[in-house]
Amino acid sequence: MARKFFVGGNWKCNGTTEEVKKIVSTLNEGQVPSPDVVEVVISPPFVYLPLVKSLLRPDFHVAAQNCWVKKGGAFTGEVSAEMLVNLGIPWVILGHSERRLILNESNEFVGDKVAYALSQGLKVIACVGETLEQRESGSTMEVVAAQTKAIAERVKDWTDVVLAYEPVWAIGTGKVATPAQAQEVHSELRKWLKANTSPEIAATTRIIYGGSVSAANCKELAAQPDVDGFLVGGASLKPEFIEIIKSAEVKKNA
Ligand SMILES: O=C(CO)COP(=O)(O)O
Numbered sequence: 001m002a003r004k005f006f007v008g009g010n011w012k013c014n015g016t017t018e019e020v021k022k023i024v025s026t027l028n029e030g031q032v033p034s035p036d037v038v039e040v041v042i043s044p045p046f047v048y049l050p051l052v053k054s055l056l057r058p059d060f061h062v063a064a065q066n067c068w069v070k071k072g073g074a075f076t077g078e079v080s081a082e083m084l085v086n087l088g089i090p091w092v093i094l095g096h097s098e099r100r101l102i103l104n105e106s107n108e109f110v111g112d113k114v115a116y117a118l119s120q121g122l123k124v125i126a127c128v129g130e131t132l133e134q135r136e137s138g139s140t141m142e143v144v145a146a147q148t149k150a151i152a153e154r155v156k157d158w159t160d161v162v163l164a165y166e167p168v169w170a171i172g173t174g175k176v177a178t179p180a181q182a183q184e185v186h187s188e189l190r191k192w193l194k195a196n197t198s199p200e201i202a203a204t205t206r207i208i209y210g211g212s213v214s215a216a217n218c219k220e221l222a223a224q225p226d227v228d229g230f231l232v233g234g235a236s237l238k239p240e241f242i243e244i245i246k247s248a249e250v251k252k253n254a
Helices: 017-029 046-055 079-085 097-102 107-119 132-136 140-152 179-196 199-204 218-224 240-246 250-251
Strands: 007-009 036-041 060-064 091-094 122-130 161-165 206-210 229-232
Touching: 007 091, 007 161, 007 206, 007 240, 007 250, 017 046, 017 240, 036 091, 046 060, 097 179, 107 122, 107 140, 122 140, 132 140, 140 161, 140 179, 161 179, 179 199, 179 206, 179 218, 218 229, 218 250, 229 240, 240 250
Parallel strands: 007 036, 007 229, 036 060, 060 091, 091 122, 122 161, 161 206, 206 229
Antiparallel strands: none
16 A cells, blocks of 8 residues: 655744744645645644644644643643544644653653554654764664654554654754665664564555755655655745645655
């Protein structure tokens, strides 16, 4: 089964109401391939989710950037998976490196979050990736395998999971992984899934790349056989995001 190209825009902690409206109107005017060719998901901060959902073109969907690890209740400041479902938010990003590293989210905690969000009917963009220090010490695969293992131990059905490989050293730095570097880790992750989940899960799960993706570098990355799309930060706030979505055509013509 072919893996449909997937492009996520992670706005992180950015935007005012005025800016949000402007970005959405740029997205709404963009000429992009049909939803048969590319799945597009936009992830604004929680507070803008209802606004973005109400204004956004119907062929694009929305994602939250996080959610609580279990059922809501006395957890001040948290937003539960149930609330996202209640608002009709279909997707959630979990395990982003900014949360793993700054907020100390462990592999197990992220794995629990992924399992709980899926159990409530959300679709999950689960992020993994190594730091520069880990890459330089040769432990990239060990790190991303441990992060993926904590998810695989808790999740049996991967239908609603997209795995995002985001090397920390490439995030927000302008230092993008080369197409060969991205392909190497994506292919190793797919092998890991084959050996540790099932050949079917390995063949059908989308593995997307994130880290300084831009209009200038997306086509070459998209041409890699195991790169099934992107999770875009900075460039998702700009009109060039439309160009990144269009890189799905590279796959169609492959
Ligand atoms: O973290 C990212 C997406 O989740 C990538 O961010 P940048 O595209 O800004 O490097």
